[in-house]
Amino acid sequence: MFSGLSAFPLTPTNESGIDEAAFVRLVERLADAGVDSIGALGSTGSYAYLTRAERARIAQLAVKHAGNVPVLVGIGALRTRDVLALAEDAQHAGASAVLLAPMSYQRLSSDEVFELYETVTRSLSVPLCVYDNPGTTHFEFNDELYRRIARLPNVRSIKIPGVPSDTDAARAHVERLRALIPSHVTLGVSGDAFAATGLNSGCEAWYSVIGGLFPRTALAITRAAQAGDRQEASRLSARLQPLWAQFSQHGGSLRVIATAAELRGLVERPVLPLPLKVLQGASRQRLAVLLDELELA
Amino acid sequence: MFSGLSAFPLTPTNESGIDEAAFVRLVERLADAGVDSIGALGSTGSYAYLTRAERARIAQLAVKHAGNVPVLVGIGALRTRDVLALAEDAQHAGASAVLLAPMSYQRLSSDEVFELYETVTRSLSVPLCVYDNPGTTHFEFNDELYRRIARLPNVRSIKIPGVPSDTDAARAHVERLRALIPSHVTLGVSGDAFAATGLNSGCEAWYSVIGGLFPRTALAITRAAQAGDRQEASRLSARLQPLWAQFSQHGGSLRVIATAAELRGLVERPVLPLPLKVLQGASRQRLAVLLDELELA
Structure with missing residues (x-):
């Protein structure tokens, strides 16, 4: 499950709570499109902003509505104690794998991060x-x-933050x-703008933000690269350059993809929890035009 | 309460939970020493790593054991929803004021941070x-x-991150x-190494890490600066240079001050929640020697 397109849906959330019906629709959209895995509660899924109970519920809904598509569940938290509890919840929900980022408030040392992964992987019965x-x-x-973390039991993939553009x-x-890293551990590119280059350069997976909302667009790039058609993968990605530029302009992909979900009527407004805000005014208008032009699907 | 020495105690916490008795001893030590305020649940108090219930309990204990010393309680969280709940809890516990950092996972914009402070200050009945x-x-x-935030209702101080060393x-x-900023808003220096320079340069307060463990040492610097004896404040701070160097070497003050608390027998080991770890081995030995040499109190 750690190759091909891993699609990361939003968790539609605002001050009234989580919109479970909208989340289920997003998950079903991904399963219907035939993505290779679904990454629930990634950064795009606002994992860091939700309670343990909310995260357990989202993990359950993702697994229930993903059909045969394996579900990867984010278990990151500032404390090892909380990561272990979230790992239990994810496994209990039927997650096929978990995803763990070393969230920090106090800056972490390499040894602290290694021990976090060592402790968590020791407790798991699914891959990480x-x-x-x-x-x-x-x-x-x-x-x-x-090198050290990739050799821990249960580690099967590393989600890397982009690749050089050359x-x-x-x-x-x-x-x-x-x-x-050992050969049983895959490398997956993230940072959607780098995806085609990453896949063309030997990354086995794309952990994708746009894949979570526009799975067919992301699948076209992924399948071209997997078929060895590097030129086509690059062409399809280059077409989306104006979208990648929006990601850069708005401090990352989350606010842009959240706004896109609102504009396409796939979720209710507002779709992000405060203090996070989606694009407003002229920026929002420009994105609306862009979405139509790019025919994202 | 936003002038003089504001002392920030550790919240002794590990995988077994919070050591409430040790926290109470730390708070009483500060009240006995005559600090000007106590900052519970600052970064030194590991606020970001605790649950809402744990934070409510610590706020209650701090107020109960601080005697006549006003208590400032940290209410930072990633979500506005959670900050509002923590503000309620802090006020319910009898906090004299609250302290709010714009914690982030997704990078925040200035407008998002302004709206966070606007929303929270509107709901408060104590200063921030x-x-x-x-x-x-x-x-x-x-x-x-x-400029904008300092004009919001209830804002009474800004804790700034150090000052230039010149x-x-x-x-x-x-x-x-x-x-x-308006004249009713004080400026308080943090980053202990900068404290004497900050106080000598017109900061009204020192939001202090060492003050939370060694209040008499921090009070000597503060009182010298307040009396206009800049040279003495600088001399007393310069004496502690080896300690400031330790803060730099270990990625901030927290791990060093936590280790110092263990070495002095003021708390049980371990005093920090995983994945955070205190100093080990030779670093720990060096700090033990240093604490004796500097006669911190």
Whole structure:
């Protein structure tokens, strides 16, 4: 399950609570499109903003409505105690795997992060994907830590934060990481703008934000790369450049994809929990035009 | 209450829960020493790692055992919903004021942070101290945001993250900030290494980590600065330079002050929640020697 397109849906959430019906619709949309896995409660799924009970409920709904598609559930939290509890809940809900980012408030050391993964993987009966996302966790993995963590039991994939945009540099980067880790551990690219380059450079998976809302658009890129048609994967990704630019302009993908979900009528407004806000005014208008032009699906 | 020494105690916490008796001893130690206020559930008090119920309990214990010393309670959380609930709990516990940092997972915009403070201050019946700590929140305040937030109802102080180490530059920095905000809002320095320079440069308060464990040492610096004896304040701070160096070496003050609390027998081991770890081995030995040499009290 750690190859191909892993699609990360939003968890529609606001001050009134979680919109479970809207979440179920998003999950069913992904299952219908035939994504390779569904990543519930990723950063796009606002895991960090929800209570343990809310997260358990979302994990249950994702598994129940994903059909035969395996579900990966985010279990990140600031405390090891809470991560262990969330791992139990995810497994109890029937998750096929868990996803763990080293969330931080106090800056973490490499040894602290290693011990976190060691403790959690020891307790698991499902595989784990290491979630490296310094933009939100403020923790920077290094080669030695990749090497040590990838050898822990149950570790099966690493979600890396993008690759260099130059093709040769990207290939060298992926090959270097690949040499650090056992062959049963896959590398999955994230940062949607880097996905085609990452897949073309040897990443086995794409952990995808747009895949969570526009699965057919993301699948087209993924299937082209998997078939060895690098040029087509790159062309399909380059077409979406104006969307990648929006991600950069708005401090990441979440607010843009959340606004897109509202604009397409797939969720009620507002879809994000305060203090987070979706795009307003002219930015929102520009995105609406862009969504039509790009024919995302 | 937003001037002089505000002392921030640890919340002794590990996998077994909170050591309430040890917390009470720390609070009583501060009240006995005559600090000007007690900051419960600051970053040093591990607020970000505790549940709502744990935080409510700590707020109650702090107020109960602080004698006549006013207690400031940290109410930071990733979600506005949770901040509002924590503010209620803190006020219910009898806090004299609250302290709010814009914690983030997704990077926050200035408008989002302003709206957070606007929403929270509107709901409060006690004063609020703005907590600017980019090292943990990963949010950078700017002048315009200081200006807008300082004018909100109930805002009475801003906890700033250090000052330039050069005396003239520090004075210019504090004067520039002072010009942005109303006169009823105080500026309090944090980052203990900067405290003497900050107080000597016009900051009215020191929001202090070492003050939470060694209140007499921190009070000596504070009282010298308040009496206008800048040279003595600087001398007393310079004496502690090896301790400030330890803070830098270990990714901030928390792990060092937590280790110091263990070494002095003021708390049981371990005093921090996993994945956070105190100093081990040679680093721990060096700190033990240093604590004796510096005669901290």
